[in-house]
Amino acid sequence: MELHASYIQILALALFAIGIAVALTRRNVFFVLMGVELSLNAVNLSFIGFAKTLAFEASIAGQIVPLFTIAIAAAEACVGLAMIILIFRSQDSMDIDNYSNMKG
Amino acid sequence: MLALIYFIILGGIAVGSALCVLLSRHPLYGAISLVVTMVSLAGIYGLLGSPFIGVVQIMVYAGAIIMLLTFVIMVLNGARDSRTPMFDRVSLFVFPAILILAALLAFALLSSGISFDPSAAKVSVELTSKNLFNVNSDGPGYYLLFEGIGLLLLSAMVAAVLMAKKNLSSKNLENNEEEI
Numbered sequence: 001m002e003l004h005a006s007y008i009q010i011l012a013l014a015l016f017a018i019g020i021a022v023a024l025t026r027r028n029v030f031f032v033l034m035g036v037e038l039s040l041n042a043v044n045l046s047f048i049g050f051a052k053t054l055a056f057e058a059s060i061a062g063q064i065v066p067l068f069t070i071a072i073a074a075a076e077a078c079v080g081l082a083m084i085i086l087i088f089r090s091q092d093s094m095d096i097d098n099y100s101n102m103k104g
Numbered sequence: 105m106l107a108l109i110y111f112i113i114l115g116g117i118a119v120g121s122a123l124c125v126l127l128s129r130h131p132l133y134g135a136i137s138l139v140v141t142m143v144s145l146a147g148i149y150g151l152l153g154s155p156f157i158g159v160v161q162i163m164v165y166a167g168a169i170i171m172l173l174t175f176v177i178m179v180l181n182g183a184r185d186s187r188t189p190m191f192d193r194v195s196l197f198v199f200p201a202i203l204i205l206a207a208l209l210a211f212a213l214l215s216s217g218i219s220f221d222p223s224a225a226k227v228s229v230e231l232t233s234k235n236l237f238n239v240n241s242d243g244p245g246y247y248l249l250f251e252g253i254g255l256l257l258l259s260a261m262v263a264a265v266l267m268a269k270k271n272l273s274s275k276n277l278e279n280n281e282e283e284i
Contacts, residue, residue, distance in 0.1 A: 001105060001108055002105065002107070002108060003107040003108045003111050003220075004219070004220075005218045005219050005220045006213050006214055006216070006218055007108075007111065007115075008111075008148075008152070009213045009218070010210060010213065010214075011111075011115045011118065011119070011148075013206055013209050013210055013213065014119050014122075014206070015118060015119065015122055015141075015145075017202050017203075017205065017206040018119070018122040018123060018125070018126055019122070020202055021126060021198065021199060021202050022125055022126050024194070024195075024198045024202075025191050025192070025194065025195035025198050025199070026126075026190065026191070027190070027191070027192055028131055030131035030134070030135075030173065030176075030177055031125070031131060031134055033173065034125055034131070034134050034135065034138050034173070035125070037138065037165070037169065038122055038125065038138065038141065041141070041142065041145055041161075041165070044145075044157075044161075045145060045148065045149075048149060048152055048154050048157065049152065050218070051224065052152055052153065052220050052221065052224045053218050053219060053220055053221055053224070054221055054224060055221055055223050055224070056223045056224065056225050059221070059224040059225045060225050060227060060231065060235055060244075061244070063154050063157060063225065063227040063232075064227070064232065064235055064236060064246055066157050067157065067160060067232075067236075068249055068253055070157075070160055070161065070164050070165065071164070071253045071256070071257065072253075072256070073164075073165070073169065074164055074168060074169055074257070075256055075257055075260035076260075077169045077172060077173065078172065078260050078261065078264045079260050079263055079264055079267075081172055081173065081176045081264070082263070082264035082265075082267040082268040083267060084176060084180070085176065085179075085180070085267070085268045086267045086268060088180055089270075094180065097192070
């Protein structure tokens with residue numbers, strides 16, 4: 001029994017499914033953000049797992065792109081949390097069902 | 105063999121704490137579980153031979169993003185409905201859809217027959233910097249993306265400050281304590 005390349009992808013798939021489930025089913029807005037972060041992590045893991053199946057020259061790209069993904073995730077979390085603070089100030093609620101009346 | 109044992113341990117921790125995020129009641133517990141997931145994923149990156157990405161993962165995700173998330177959760181904790189009901193009726197449709205998606209993708213992955221290439225690059229700091237800042241015209245050109253990421257982070261920071269600050273004028277500094 002050795003570590004097989006598809007085990008990495010199965011783990012990434014499980015984390016991605018859990019992240020999507022968190023983002024779609026939980027009603028607290030923080031859990032929605034956390035689910036998105038979890039899905040982004042799973043995609044990073046999938047990138048690196050696939051990069052390890054390529055030859056030397058081609059495998060470098062798959063291990064540099066996750067660095068950019070992590071930076072994008074940092075920017076997304078920053079803007080998303082600022083939006084939560086802004087919405088919370090007018091709605092006084094963390095339930096995303098109460099956010100459904102944002103019509104300008 | 106040893107790599108498989110380490111992978112099973114770290115992957116089990118990652119999936120278990122991800123399930124804790126799904127099932128925890130308060131968002132603070134979810135954030136703590138998310139830190140455990142991030143750290144074990146960083147261990148898996150090191151196991152796969154990308155230690156630099158693992159270190160960046162710990163620094164940015166577990167260090168910065170979750171810290172920011174925890175800070176905002178603690179600041180807004182006085183909400184009257186910080187304990188909303190966990191799941192609503194939509195979950196009855198979402199969970200089977202996600203399970204079907206995962207089963208289909210797992211079938212496709214297991215039948216694809218991918219395998220590790222032993223000549224794959226172990227991306228160290230040296231190799232990363234050599235590729236990331238290769239400014240030759242026939243190079244990969246990641247440095248343009250790098251500059252773009254710098255602009256994106258700057259604009260995200262400015263947007264966050266503009267959105268979260270109540271009034272941008274600095275006249276009434278003594279009222280700052282009332283701001284969230």
